[in-house]
Amino acid sequence: MAKIYTDQDASLDPIKDKKIAVLGYGNQGRAWALNLRDSGLNVIVGLEREGNSWKQAVQDGFQPVHTEDAVKQADIIIFLIPDMVQRYVYREKVQPNMKEGADLVFAHGFNIHYKLIDPPSTSDVYMVAPKGPGATVRDFYTKGGGVPALVAVQQNPSGKALEKALAIAKGIGATRAGVIETTFKEETETDLFGEQTTLVGGVMELMRSAFRTLVELGYQPEVAYFETINEMKMIVDIIYEKGFTGMLKAVSDTAKYGGLTVGKFVINEEVRKRMLEAAEKIRSGKFAEEWIEEYNRGSPTIKEGLEEIENSLEEQTRRRLKEIIERGKPKS
Template structure:
């Protein structure tokens, strides 16, 4: 079995350049709400793909200045929304419902499109659109700067597309057109649902990428320090080198990373890893994953946000004042001094 047919067996349909057509959205007025990491990348990529892009912002702050310096003429949110055909939500998750209720709902008309880069607000019913609009998603699997960088260099990052509501009968085609405008069809586009994208995204963030990883790095650092070793040595070994490992995983996968490290590291890692991440840890991971699936995490986070995110700020303050961050701030200066200039 060759690589292409095997990939198809595992992933199902992978949409590429010939599967997407910009004509589905070419003559539409596209209002992009937000000009942060993703907003900037989307606005510039879709503009450079020949689409009619308008950027809507709530105030004339740093994002406004950045848009102007990029050659975009930003507008107040309500002005960008006037006569728009496609509204793309690229403001933070917890801001979207307020902007939808106050700014988007009053101008919604039959046949408009609501587009999301993450399914949170739709899946957890913070936003409940009327039945006479299309609701679909294009979720890049990379941060905004990479979405832009890959596009500028002639490529694209993979994107997940999904349809929540297909009033027109062409929602998927329009989602693929958005993905093409971002450059994603040069890599590959996979179809998903709002539920699957939202829940797996939250699980990845909490169990591994942000939650599990941060806690593991801190615990390893503290263990080494508690055994009497210097904090700077602990930081280099437990935290700083993680980038080198994740770069290898990104380029070569888990087995490729293992083949790139020493046999001592391979043996120690493969024998000790399952002891650290044992069945009890996996059980607790499953419990937190079920909280996401049940909607309990979303309810907890919405309540925390509505009360001013005080607990979140306390957690961030604790991390900022930790020994590992104090040591890290000094050591990162050394690392950055030795980094080659582009």
């Protein structure tokens, strides 16, 4: 069974007198910086450029500085910038300027697990990975809740890395819900696998394939869109709240029978074999190598993929139905 920590297991004491540099002020960076500050901690925002993120940080009451200036002051350095940027920022701005023994903290294990960043042996290296987007991390915190998170320790020369990881988790509100201890390896590989096979790749291609099948059979795209794409949110919301059992209890008996029989026919052992292949590609490091090469070439696959989807019949249909969908949403 996984070890789960809650508020009673964590204290802010290990980091309350530390200066914490949050590098990045995007989705996660803004949420972390605000939550940590609201928890009474000493936060400084470090940014590469004086652009929109800089302006937003100023509006939020911070006095942002350039990355290297934040790093020079910091006892704890939190990387909340994109995965593929981290190694360059570390090499050029962090490593030459960080204090001896300063902590390095990550929200995802990619750069450490695949050895894109080689931290000094004198630094504690640990991770706090919220299981939700930054906007939700902030929203739940302000309402008295918290998004669950994973914590992991890679290096622990101080002997207190886990205590500090839990303190950061408490500072962003995660221990209000619960924090599970893991490893950089487990977090990285399971995160990539989930993104690829279900959360982003799998669910999108499943919906698109179902939509295209109905359209090819002669059904109206608008009707196909509602049946194969739009209703997905409603089903997933029920699963989020009540699990698979709750979802099955909420749908008709016809849907239960069809789902329980045809679902396994479509998502069969051949699909599972391909999932295992995807998992092995992640575990071996081959995916990381491919992604690094893709990024270095300017990410052409992403650009081509986004363009294809933007012009697809699915997206054209969504745009036609947008007024109907928006009109039906409950008023907050």
